[in-house]
Amino acid sequence: MAELWLDGAAPSETDLRAAQSVAAKMAVFEGIRPFSAVVQELVDYVSRPDFRLDRVRELIEADPALAARIMRVANSAAYRTYEPCSSVSKAIVRIGASNVCDLAMAMSAITFFKDLGGVGQRIRDHSAGTAAVARELAFRLGRASPKVFLAGLLHDIGKLLLIQTGDAAYAALAGENLAPNTVHLKEQAQWGYDHAILGGQVLLSWKLPQPIPQIVACHHQPKVAQTRSALFAMSVDLLRIADEVDWLLQQRHDADSEHVKKLAQSPDGTRAGLNETTLMELWDDLRTVRREALSVFK
Numbered sequence: 001m002a003e004l005w006l007d008g009a010a011p012s013e014t015d016l017r018a019a020q021s022v023a024a025k026m027a028v029f030e031g032i033r034p035f036s037a038v039v040q041e042l043v044d045y046v047s048r049p050d051f052r053l054d055r056v057r058e059l060i061e062a063d064p065a066l067a068a069r070i071m072r073v074a075n076s077a078a079y080r081t082y083e084p085c086s087s088v089s090k091a092i093v094r095i096g097a098s099n100v101c102d103l104a105m106a107m108s109a110i111t112f113f114k115d116l117g118g119v120g121q122r123i124r125d126h127s128a129g130t131a132a133v134a135r136e137l138a139f140r141l142g143r144a145s146p147k148v149f150l151a152g153l154l155h156d157i158g159k160l161l162l163i164q165t166g167d168a169a170y171a172a173l174a175g176e177n178l179a180p181n182t183v184h185l186k187e188q189a190q191w192g193y194d195h196a197i198l199g200g201q202v203l204l205s206w207k208l209p210q211p212i213p214q215i216v217a218c219h220h221q222p223k224v225a226q227t228r229s230a231l232f233a234m235s236v237d238l239l240r241i242a243d244e245v246d247w248l249l250q251q252r253h254d255a256d257s258e259h260v261k262k263l264a265q266s267p268d269g270t271r272a273g274l275n276e277t278t279l280m281e282l283w284d285d286l287r288t289v290r291r292e293a294l295s296v297f298k
Contacts, residue, residue, distance in 0.1 A: 132293035134242035158195030255283035
């Protein structure tokens with residue numbers, strides 16, 4: 001899967017271990033493509049240069065549950081506007097046809113897996129919150145990052161995949177609810193790769209559009225992200241900040257928490273243009289955006 005990596009870079013030993021682990025567990029992953037016939041048809045149709053918005057609308061409306069979710073997202077703070085969105089047609093225009101297609105794939109993926117004792121639901125909630133926070137940060141900080149919302153939705157898909165293997169050790173690790181910046185280190189120590197690399201590999205195999213698989217794969221490798229384009233690096237920075245913000249909000253940290261101050265002063269925060277005052281001022285709004293995202297993606 002060398003095509004995952006930009007600039008012709010060869011995959012590392014860690015990357016190869018992740019890819020090989022997927023191959024070794026084909027009995028578990030065989031046939032997992034969490035997209036309904038409607039979503040798959042939508043993906044195929046929007047890839048055509050002559051696609052029509054009327055047909056996109058018809059495909060979405062053929063799946064009432066998908067249509068309802070698209071409408072809820074279009075009316076959420078993540079796609080803020082002064083006018084309510086009253087139809088699927090308007091939702092497509094607001095979100096964008098290709099983004100609607102990506103969103104349909106992402107929503108299908110994060111709701112596909114078994115819950116397994118509440119751990120899966122917690123990961124899905126965290127993913128929805130991270131996506132909404134990342135998009136809000138991009139908007140409020142004036143940082144262009146068109147795919148960061150979708151990357152946020154899918155950034156922990158590797159965790160959901162690993163839970164499905166039935167590995168008791170991983171289930172125990174996932175159940176610890178550790179801070180985002182520590183889980184991948186334990187994964188690397190025990191399995192030789194982490195959920196981010198695995199997630200990127202699988203998203204690529206599911207044909208999620210780039211750069212989403214690459215952003216997911218790099219969200220625990222900021223130094224690698226910084227060697228790529230400015231837009232890609234900023235997307236990874238925003239995702240990493242949002243990942244941490246969502247966890248801090250889940251743990252009920254207030255704006256004046258030392259953890260919030262530390263995040264604002266982090267290399268990610270500095271590169272994104274954050275500072276302690278700005279993050280503290282945004283904190284209540286980020287809490288509101290997160291809360292709304294959890295209701296949208298239930």
